[in-house]
Amino acid sequence: MTGKVSRKLATGLLAAVVAAGGITAVSATTATSAEPPATLAGEPTDPNIRFTGRWDTSDPGAYTPYWAGAYLSVGFTGTTVTLQQRDTIDLYASVDGGPMVLFDDVSGEVNVTPEPLAAGEHTLVVSYRVVAGSYTGDAVFQGLSLDEGAETYPMPEREHxxxxxxxxxxxxxxxxxxxxxxxxxxxxxxxxxxxxxxxxxxxxxxxxxxxxxxxxxxxxxxxxxxxxxxxxxxxxxxxxxxxxxxxxxxxxxxxxxxxxxxxxxxxxxxxxxxxxxxxxxxxxxxxxxxxxxxxxxxxxxxxxxxxxxxxxxxxxxxxxxxxxxxxxxxxxxxxxxxxxxxxxxx
Known part of the structure; x- marks a missing residue:
């Protein structure tokens, strides 16, 4: 991940208005020994990333939703954002409130901004296809990668x-x-x-x-x-x-x-x-x-x-x-x- 800072995520929300039918397919520093390691922006434990729904957060390096309808949301700066996925999964991602785009059968580093964005503040919402029945994808989120020097920031919370x-x-x-x-x-x-x-x-x-x-x-x-x-x-x-x-x-x-x-x-x-x-x-x-x-x-x-x-x-x-x-x-x-x-x- 040359030129990028590894980033992963932590606790629940959303902020993209998803239009029905708007879905397209697309086949730090080191802590001293006396201190706990610092949370890097984009790690699953990054408090700026919110997870809505029931997420298993027992593994700080890999968060998993088991029920339908769970999603994560985060604000970020820079021009690109890449998800870190463990194994193959279908996922949907919305950048800057745009339509949810399907990324089909993806794993590893998943670039959800194939066309770089303008420099500045942006938003990201991600939801995984529910793993149930005959579908056996791996809905395990392991973090984000952003541009070097970029930061995450929290999305505004919704009232209800x-x-x-x-x-x-x-x-x-x-x-x-x-x-x-x-x-x-x-x-x-x-x-x-x-x-x-x-x-x-x-x-x-x-x-x-x-x-x-x-x-x-x-x-x-x-x-x-x-x-x-x-x-x-x-x-x-x-x-x-x-x-x-x-x-x-x-x-x-x-x-x-x-x-x-x-x-x-x-x-x-x-x-x-x-x-x-x-x-x-x-x-x-x-x-x-x-x-x-x-x-x-x-x-x-x-x-x-x-x-x-x-x-x-x-x-x-x-x-x-x-x-x-x-x-x-x-x-x-x-x-x-x-x-x-x-x-x-x-």
């Missing part, structure tokens, strides 16, 4: 954070750019809020023989029983739950579902005491009465910041890519309906 909980619909499966063209990302950007998703394709509410979010909601990794997620790392202002589409295929009874949904609502409330919780009617009309009953139960227990979202009639045939998953248009349709409901409470 919205967390979306769900399955492949929430992930954005079958859309043109996966999560970047799904309603959680679109709503967050439209409302100018930070946003992340605790979602995985095929997820259920009840842990039958699938990922059960009644339990995994509180975990760092959807596919591991430990460790628990540290909810002190961020607090959501709104939580949107869209679960129940997959449970019916795992022989979950209505009684089981209602009890699990009630328990999840209690867990979300304990995790985010001040958040407004939205429980969505599934678009496939599954466990609707049970979802409504779970909401009524916690309201009856004194929780006055939770509501049932009736999605009846939101999606038509032209909004779907198959019998289950919304297409790009469908996710925009969901955004049109759901964003004002969330905005009213925020």
């Amino acid at each position: 954070l919205i967390e979306f909980v769900g399955d492949s619909i929430t992930v954005g499966t079958t859309t043109s750019a996966n999560h970047l063209t799904a309603y959680p990302w679109l709503i967050g950007e439209q409302l100018g809020a930070e946003h992340t998703a605790i979602a995985q394709g095929g997820a259920c509410l009840v842990a039958a023989d699938c990922v059960g979010l009644e339990q995994q909601f509180a975990k760092l990794n959807p596919n591991a029983p430990e460790p628990d997620w540290d909810f002190s790392r961020y607090q959501a202002d709104a939580v949107v739950i869209n679960l129940g589409t997959n449970d019916i295929g795992h022989d979950v009874s209505g009684e089981q579902f209602q009890a699990a949904y009630t328990n999840l609502l209690r867990t979300v409330r304990a995790s985010y005491p001040d958040a407004w919780i939205f429980a969505m009617r599934t678009f496939r009309e599954r466990y609707v009465a049970e979802t409504q009953a779970a909401v009524d139960t916690v309201i009856g227990e004194g929780d006055d910041r939770v509501s049932f979202v009736d999605t009846t009639g939101w999606l038509g045939e032209s909004d779907l890519s198959d019998a289950v998953h919304p297409n790009d248009q469908g996710h925009r349709t969901i955004t049109e309906h759901l964003a004002p409901i969330i905005a009213e409470r925020l």
Whole structure:
């Protein structure tokens, strides 16, 4: 990396407005022995770099997001910026608020500014394709490289954070750019809020023989029983739950579902005491009465910041890519309906 200073990253946010359809493909000093080594700008521990969502930061040289919708953001000076990736991954990067550009099957040093920028201050937002199902990319961020003498600086924080909980619909499966063209990302950007998703394709509410979010909601990794997620790392202002589409295929009874949904609502409330919780009617009309009953139960227990979202009639045939998953248009349709409901409470 001749002529460059190695740089890596540290804690969560965003600042690029991503337009749907705007996606293009592109196939220090040494510390003394008495002092801890200084953090270099661009290292994963650089406090100017923010990580939104659930990132595994246990390895200070390699940060990993396990859930959909996580991203990093940072300001930087100079004319170029290069990501340091461990192994092959699909990633999206936006420079200076421009469209998210797809870098497909990249690894090692990934130059996200192939055309050098004008000297000055710039911004960068990076999101990885969610690693799940048949996709086995390596979403491990190991840092940034900038021009010699360049610096990082923090992006301005957004006032609110919205967390979306769900399955492949929430992930954005079958859309043109996966999560970047799904309603959680679109709503967050439209409302100018930070946003992340605790979602995985095929997820259920009840842990039958699938990922059960009644339990995994509180975990760092959807596919591991430990460790628990540290909810002190961020607090959501709104939580949107869209679960129940997959449970019916795992022989979950209505009684089981209602009890699990009630328990999840209690867990979300304990995790985010001040958040407004939205429980969505599934678009496939599954466990609707049970979802409504779970909401009524916690309201009856004194929780006055939770509501049932009736999605009846939101999606038509032209909004779907198959019998289950919304297409790009469908996710925009969901955004049109759901964003004002969330905005009213925020």
